Amino acid sequence: MRTSELLAPTLRETPAEAEIVSHQLLLRAGFIRKAAAGIYTYLPLGRRVLAKLEGIIREEMDRAGGQELVLPIIQPAELWQESGRWEVYGEEMFRLRDRHQRQFCLGPTHEEIITALVRSEVNSYKQLPLLLYQIQNKYRDERRPRFGLLRGREFIMKDLYSFDRDQEGLNQSYAKMYQAYTNVFRRCGLNFRPVQADTGAIGGNYSHEFMALASTGEAVLVYCRECDYAANVEIAAARALPKPVAETPQSIKEVATPGQKTVAEVSAFLGITPDRLIKTVFYEADGQLIAVLVRGDRELNEVKLQNFLGCRRLSLADPEKVAAATGASVGYVGPVGLEGVPIYADAEIPYLVNAVAGANRNGYHLTGVNPGRDFRADTYADLRQVEAGEPCPQCGSPLNQARGIEVGQIFQLGTKYSQALGATYTDEQGREHPIVMGCYGIGVSRTMAAIVEQHHDEHGIIWPLSVAPYEVVIVPASLKDEAQREIADSLYKELIAAGVEVVYDDRDERAGMKFVEADLIGYPLRLTVGKKTVAQGTVDVKWRHEGREIALPRENLVSRVKEMLGREMEKYR
Numbered sequence: 001m002r003t004s005e006l007l008a009p010t011l012r013e014t015p016a017e018a019e020i021v022s023h024q025l026l027l028r029a030g031f032i033r034k035a036a037a038g039i040y041t042y043l044p045l046g047r048r049v050l051a052k053l054e055g056i057i058r059e060e061m062d063r064a065g066g067q068e069l070v071l072p073i074i075q076p077a078e079l080w081q082e083s084g085r086w087e088v089y090g091e092e093m094f095r096l097r098d099r100h101q102r103q104f105c106l107g108p109t110h111e112e113i114i115t116a117l118v119r120s121e122v123n124s125y126k127q128l129p130l131l132l133y134q135i136q137n138k139y140r141d142e143r144r145p146r147f148g149l150l151r152g153r154e155f156i157m158k159d160l161y162s163f164d165r166d167q168e169g170l171n172q173s174y175a176k177m178y179q180a181y182t183n184v185f186r187r188c189g190l191n192f193r194p195v196q197a198d199t200g201a202i203g204g205n206y207s208h209e210f211m212a213l214a215s216t217g218e219a220v221l222v223y224c225r226e227c228d229y230a231a232n233v234e235i236a237a238a239r240a241l242p243k244p245v246a247e248t249p250q251s252i253k254e255v256a257t258p259g260q261k262t263v264a265e266v267s268a269f270l271g272i273t274p275d276r277l278i279k280t281v282f283y284e285a286d287g288q289l290i291a292v293l294v295r296g297d298r299e300l301n302e303v304k305l306q307n308f309l310g311c312r313r314l315s316l317a318d319p320e321k322v323a324a325a326t327g328a329s330v331g332y333v334g335p336v337g338l339e340g341v342p343i344y345a346d347a348e349i350p351y352l353v354n355a356v357a358g359a360n361r362n363g364y365h366l367t368g369v370n371p372g373r374d375f376r377a378d379t380y381a382d383l384r385q386v387e388a389g390e391p392c393p394q395c396g397s398p399l400n401q402a403r404g405i406e407v408g409q410i411f412q413l414g415t416k417y418s419q420a421l422g423a424t425y426t427d428e429q430g431r432e433h434p435i436v437m438g439c440y441g442i443g444v445s446r447t448m449a450a451i452v453e454q455h456h457d458e459h460g461i462i463w464p465l466s467v468a469p470y471e472v473v474i475v476p477a478s479l480k481d482e483a484q485r486e487i488a489d490s491l492y493k494e495l496i497a498a499g500v501e502v503v504y505d506d507r508d509e510r511a512g513m514k515f516v517e518a519d520l521i522g523y524p525l526r527l528t529v530g531k532k533t534v535a536q537g538t539v540d541v542k543w544r545h546e547g548r549e550i551a552l553p554r555e556n557l558v559s560r561v562k563e564m565l566g567r568e569m570e571k572y573r
């Protein structure tokens with residue numbers, strides 16, 4: 001490809017809305033352009049990276065026994081009504097009507113569509129297991145699309161669905177996908193970790209997320225350096241229980257705390273540490289008001305709370321309802337004397353002695369509060385967010401914390417969708433059983449951005465060779481020099497003939513600008529044809545990910561370049 005013919009419009013300045021480096025560089029280097037909030041055009045260079053990514057994904061899905069198909073984006077509402085999810089999802093689902101006013105949605109995922117397909121095409125154990133996948137656009141009307149391709153409203157996903165006769169079969173399909181995902185993300189050059197994850201509203205009882213480690217990631221994970229424990233903090237288990245406090249219970253006392261509402265304010269005002277305070281938070285769970293208690297120095301984990309309650313909708317209670325139930329406003333509420341509201345307490349609460357809690361009277365707190373004596377929680381459970389340094393629930397070593405970009409997630413769904421939609425098979429004895437399912441997603445467009453988050457420097461993108469838009473760029477120092485042009489032209493032709501993906505920057509521009517653009521776009525290998533080439537017959541060769549440049553003889557340069565590319569690609573096998 002000649003740069004003079006390539007549509008790769010680079011930008012000197014970064015559009016203000018681009019907050020993170022992957023968004024900034026994919027815009028500046030001419031890979032994507034915004035069409036609307038969370039909706040992007042992939043320019044030719046962007047499309048070539050996606051094609052490389054999809055190629056790796058197809059190879060690994062096919063290697064694991066996957067069969068590719070293409071499902072419709074427009075989905076009939078009836079199937080979502082059968083699964084009971086048409087009502088579950090609100091504004092996040094793009095909904096539309098056809099000319100006959102029939103309801104449809106733009107597919108945010110495809111469990112319903114593919115289960116309906118299998119329901120009508122699969123009826124015998126002989127047809128199982130089945131692994132069906134597609135690489136298709138998905139649509140989710142995110143409240144706040146941001147960070148470019150990391151959180152879009154139209155995005156590209158590889159979604160695979162497994163169909164087995166029983167749990168054992170599903171375990172095997174899940175293990176195959178776990179390995180396939182590990183291969184995909186390794187071959188993309190990503191530094192990633194599989195972590196135990198929450199299944200959320202999708203249902204199912206077992207899930208792993210694949211996290212590309214990045215400080216710009218929206219997800220938080222904890223992991224152990226001693227054993228292989230790693231989990232999204234949403235479900236990371238808090239096993240460590242506090243050491244009993246050797247204090248004699250004092251009598252409860254109401255103290256004035258005018259204008260002191262937050263944990264920090266109250267603990268400073270009363271001269272105590274936040275771990276001696278009982279934080280009381282009111283929620284509405286499927287419309288029912290509940291009180292939840294955690295220690296003042298801890299964060300409540302809403303995913304753990306929702307999973308524990310098994311409720312569909314969970315939201316912070318509005319202050320009026322809190323005031324109606326307690327007679328006080330947030331900051332002064334507490335469990336003592338609280339009637340008619342179920343109390344859920346984190347497992348650490350019973351270990352508190354002479355704690356401080358809101359008095360359910362504005363301007364006042366209670367000291368000498370002893371759980372069990374002064375109030376009784378209905379249930380105690382692990383409801384808090386684990387922090388770095390806490391003991392690993394598997395081996396007890398201190399946990400580490402990191403941020404990550406969720407580039408993939410795999411789920412054991414079980415029979416939730418097969419039972420709802422009636423997808424069954426008959427066994428050898430003719431008995432009918434619901435098909436046991438799994439689903440497995442990779443955010444293809446998101447992965448492209450995650451790679452840039454991990455592979456860039458102050459000059460631009462540094463594409464791993466396995467996903468680079470082109471492998472080599474030829475930069476002639478000056479095309480006004482006829483000799484340089486002849487050498488660059490012939491080198492270009494020979495590299496093409498040798499099957500190398502090469503870009504030839506044949507524009508009538510200064511060499512300096514061409515170097516800057518080549519570094520911004522991030523072509524892995526740069527070949528510079530200059531005066532020295534004419535004089536000494538050498539070409540300067542430089543890897544984008546290395547500083548040093550070496551001069552190699554022109555005469556067998558093509559085979560040397562092939563060798564170098566082959567060796568470099570070994571890293572991504």
Ligand code: 9G3
Pocket residue numbers: 089092093094108109110111140141158159160202409439440441442
């Ligand atoms: C919806 C909307 C948003 C959604 C879903 C449904 C996320 C939804 C979870 C999944 C699970 C897996 C197959 C590939 C891998 C992920 N957001 N999920 O089901 F209606 Cl609006 O998509 N699906």
